[in-house]
Amino acid sequence: MSDQLYQERIVELAKAKTGAGKLAAPTKSARRDNPLCGDRVTIDVRLDGHGRIAEIAHQVRGCLLCQASASALASVAVGRDLAGIATLRHDAERAIGRKEGEAGEPFSAFAPVAAHKSRQECVLLPFEALKEALS
Amino acid sequence: MSFDVAGTRRQFPILSAIIDGKPVHYLDNGASAQTPDAVLDAVRIYETTGRANVLRGVHRLAERATESYEKAREEVASFLGVPPTEIVFTGGCTAAINLVAYSYGSLLKAGDRILLSELEHHSNIVPWQLLRARSGVEIDMIPVTVDGRIDLAALPRLLTPRTKLVSLAHVSNVTGALVDVRAVVAAAKSVGAKVMLDGAQRAPHGPVDLPALGIDFYVFAGHKAYGPNGIGVLWAKAEHLDAMPPFMGGGSMIGRVTFAETTWAPPPRRFEAGTPPIGPAIGLGAACKWMAALDWSAAHAHEMALVQRLMDGLQKIDDTRLFGPASLQNRYPVVSFMLDGVHPHDVAQTLDSFGVAVRAGHHCAQPLMDRFDLDGTTRVSMAPYNDNTDIDALLTGVQHAARTLR
Ligand SMILES: Cc1ncc(COP(=O)(O)O)c(C=O)c1O
Numbered sequence: 246m247s248d249q250l251y252q253e254r255i256v257e258l259a260k261a262k263t264g265a266g267k268l269a270a271p272t273k274s275a276r277r278d279n280p281l282c283g284d285r286v287t288i289d290v291r292l293d294g295h296g297r298i299a300e301i302a303h304q305v306r307g308c309l310l311c312q313a314s315a316s317a318l319a320s321v322a323v324g325r326d327l328a329g330i331a332t333l334r335h336d337a338e339r340a341i342g343r344k345e346g347e348a349g350e351p352f353s354a355f356a357p358v359a360a361h362k363s364r365q366e367c368v369l370l371p372f373e374a375l376k377e378a379l380s
Numbered sequence: 381m382s383f384d385v386a387g388t389r390r391q392f393p394i395l396s397a398i399i400d401g402k403p404v405h406y407l408d409n410g411a412s413a414q415t416p417d418a419v420l421d422a423v424r425i426y427e428t429t430g431r432a433n434v435l436r437g438v439h440r441l442a443e444r445a446t447e448s449y450e451k452a453r454e455e456v457a458s459f460l461g462v463p464p465t466e467i468v469f470t471g472g473c474t475a476a477i478n479l480v481a482y483s484y485g486s487l488l489k490a491g492d493r494i495l496l497s498e499l500e501h502h503s504n505i506v507p508w509q510l511l512r513a514r515s516g517v518e519i520d521m522i523p524v525t526v527d528g529r530i531d532l533a534a535l536p537r538l539l540t541p542r543t544k545l546v547s548l549a550h551v552s553n554v555t556g557a558l559v560d561v562r563a564v565v566a567a568a569k570s571v572g573a574k575v576m577l578d579g580a581q582r583a584p585h586g587p588v589d590l591p592a593l594g595i596d597f598y599v600f601a602g603h604k605a606y607g608p609n610g611i612g613v614l615w616a617k618a619e620h621l622d623a624m625p626p627f628m629g630g631g632s633m634i635g636r637v638t639f640a641e642t643t644w645a646p647p648p649r650r651f652e653a654g655t656p657p658i659g660p661a662i663g664l665g666a667a668c669k670w671m672a673a674l675d676w677s678a679a680h681a682h683e684m685a686l687v688q689r690l691m692d693g694l695q696k697i698d699d700t701r702l703f704g705p706a707s708l709q710n711r712y713p714v715v716s717f718m719l720d721g722v723h724p725h726d727v728a729q730t731l732d733s734f735g736v737a738v739r740a741g742h743h744c745a746q747p748l749m750d751r752f753d754l755d756g757t758t759r760v761s762m763a764p765y766n767d768n769t770d771i772d773a774l775l776t777g778v779q780h781a782a783r784t785l786r
Contacts, residue, residue: 250729250733251726251729251730251784251785256784256785282725282741282756283741283742283746283749283755283756284725306755307723307755308723308724308725308726309722309723309726309785310726361729364725364729367725
């Protein structure tokens with residue numbers, strides 16, 4: 246069953262590295278660590294006048310799932326505020342089986358993680374960091 | 381002499397199990413080893429023919445339980461070459477270190493110094509930091525060399541007349557490096573410091589001759605040494621145990637209790653408050669007996685041949701880096717490596733899909749990871765029951781991760 250964890254879509258998301266890096270002049274940034282596995286995510290955001298994300302960048306020192314999640318998140322975060330990001334998080338939680346319902350794109354790619362409880366925090370860590378940056 | 385791996389494997393029921401359709405290639409012995417029939421049987425015999433509390437009953441089951449518990453202490457003592465009165469059963473290795481940090485630590489004064497190393501497990505760091513917060517002792521740290529050994533060249537500079545205790549991993553749980561005990565003891569003695577070794581990763585590889593080492597305190601965990609969970613061992617020289625106040629208070633550790641004053645039982649009872657983990661202690665006694673009966677020169681040669689096969693195989697895979705001693709001298713069968721571009725957790729997860737169990741991450745040694753700026757390593761830790769098929773399955777899995785995950 247683990248064979249299927251690293252399905253092509255997850256690997257592709259991680260390799261795409263969408264939004265990887267730093268912003269020159271972030272409005273806010275936040276870092277979140279997972280003390281259990283040592284994964285570490287730093288997220289920079291530049292906000293517009295309405296609290297919406299105008300630009301986002303992330304640095305991930307962590308596993309492929311965490312990288313893929315940060316990359317997926319960055320690909321759809323622009324234009325969203327805190328509530329908009331919460332909606333995306335619900336999608337991710339649906340994908341990994343923590344919430345009922347069908348997950349939207351791009352987070353449906355994370356469906357194989359549903360069977361790997363110990364790795365689910367890896368997917369959620371970028372959301373935690375972004376939430377903190379927006380709060 | 382060659383080692384009978386097949387015969388050894390047969391004594392460990394889990395090694396022939398098929399789990400989720402996969403064979404068990406268990407290479408995570410540093411986290412917890414598997415347990416042989418001899419241990420399972422000993423625990424079952426206690427639970428089915430002698431289960432009772434110890435020290436507190438006159439009925440025959442209580443007498444049987446007490447006898448088996450004390451017999452286990454003798455087995456552990458003989459495994460370490462010391463008198464049973466110097467063996468304290470604890471809840472684990474971490475519990476044993478905390479006991480020393482609390483009880484022996486209470487004899488130290490503000491400004492006294494404890495010397496640790498950069499490669500210690502968190503359980504040999506944090507209890508000392510708690511002591512520092514309570515009593516104002518200072519902590520010094522011996523750095524680690526690039527090949528993952530404690531750098532003893534730094535000892536003269538770090539030992540001071542205020543250094544009271546040097547506490548080091550006997551064998552590193554990340555790099556497998558064996559510390560040069562003789563050099564540590566000689567240097568520590570020159571300033572009057574005591575020496576404690578954390579034997580968590582050494583005890584699973586055969587009897588330890590503690591008197592020959594000339595140290596003061598030794599600790600290890602039952603579950604890493606083929607015994608049950610929930611049991612660990614503290615050995616300390618009688619003179620230290622005698623001087624140490626209790627860690628926890630309760631039943632069994634007292635001489636006489638009145639509300640005005642309570643006197644302590646002599647060691648080791650003084651440090652075993654409450655009902656101890658009786659079944660686990662009996663299991664650990666059986667594990668020590670099992671280990672003592674193994675031909676360790678052959679077993680060690682076998683383990684190190686596996687290390688060589690593993691290192692040779694990893695070096696053939698592009699962009700793998702070994703972390704730890706390059707040679708097989710003065711090391712035990714723990715091997716850490718990195719596969720560039722693939723996070724250790726992804727390596728371990730991929731290996732799981734091949735039925736191979738390893739540990740990935742910081743291994744409770746974050747200062748060591750920080751020193752080398754590592755996200756973590758993938759750690760392969762072996763026991764005498766591992767064989768070439770385990771190593772080959774692992775190498776196949778690493779090749780697969782290298783091909784698919786980057
Ligand atoms: C070197 C070392 N010391 C201490 C420990 C702690 O052992 P336990 O968690 O069984 O108390 C471990 C195991 O994780 C270890 O490898």
